[in-house]
Amino acid sequence: MALNIQRGRDHGLPDYNTARECLGLGRKNSFAEINKNQPELAPETFIGPEELERLRAVYDGDLDQVDIWAGGLMETTSNGPGELFRFIIKDQFVRSRDADRFWFENEKNGLFTPVEIAFIRNITLWNIIVAATSINGSALQKDPFHYTENDPCYAEHPFEGENRTISENDMEPCTKLQIFDYFTGSEVSYALSFLALGIWVVEAVYNHSRRVRARVIAVLLILAHIRQHRIQEARKLQHRKTRSRDPSRIKTYAVILRKTSNGMMVG
Known part of the structure; x- marks a missing residue:
């Protein structure tokens, strides 16, 4: 809470009442007007006179000093954000949509015809789930x-x-997270690796034999390759278990075709 209030001040956000006035929502004349929700409707989200009185005490009774974050939160109703935050959130999404030249409802970009746009509007989450899963x-x-x-x-x-x-x-329980143990199943490889490394060190110190060093290096490389192959196989096996879906069974409900420069339709 304190971090968001300070962040708002650092960015020069207006106070609660000024923000409401600038957005055409009208100023509040008293702390009691901030939230007139009814406790019997949703007591778990109800902000009543006691909470509003605490807010008044924090700001010494000066409604024009209330930060936009604190005041906006105090408007919360049983149906979610209050009037101020609803306006801000909606305005943000509308601006993002209207400024996106690739938005599917933008007929000026030439991506979709009116018929295709109407078809997209009728696609529901049910259609997406059926099309993208088995x-x-x-x-x-x-x-x-x-x-x-x-x-x-x-x-x-x-x-x-x-x-x-x-x-x-x-719902069914989620698949548990899997942890790869790089040691289990590779005990022999680890042991031989350290043994070969020890032999290499001993031979290098006492005999200075290039042939011995070359053999030891070859053994180490072979063991490393075997261990890497086992790890990859374990990952593939786990991947098949967690994603055991037959691609041939995936049903496509609808494919929206995007026009290319030569007028062809690409799925």
Whole structure:
């Protein structure tokens, strides 16, 4: 909290009320007006008179001194950010979209026709999942984040009400992170490597034999090659286990073709 407040001051951000006025949201005349949320709707996110009184005490009752970060957070409602932060976030995304000349809705760049743009607008997360994975479309509800009585798996996860949000309890456990142990399975190679290194040192000190040194180096290189080959095989095996998906089964729902300079369509 303190870091964000100081960062806002370093960048010259206006105070809370000034920011609201500049964005056309209107100034607040009292601390009580910052948030008029109702506790019975969502008590876990409710900001009530007690919290607003603490804010007033911190800023000595001067509403025009409230930092934009602190004031914006105090507007938080049961439905997420308050009026000020909602405006700022929306404005940021709108500007990023309108300034992107490759945005698919920009008809002036000539990338997509109106028909293709309308087709893209109708693509949902369900379409993307089915197209990019081996999941059968009939096994996935149309709204991946919710499911209703007519959706798959309802019998296994019944619920009451009009809708139900899927939680982590409804999902399969994630694959555990794998750690590569470069020593296990290579004990013999390590032992022979150090043995060969010791022989090399002894021969180099007492005999100064180039032939012996060459043999030792050759042995070390062979052992290193064997060990590297084993490590690569272990990685390939693990990769196949974690990504055991048959590419031939991937279903393509829709492919948006991008026009090249010669008028050809490239998928």
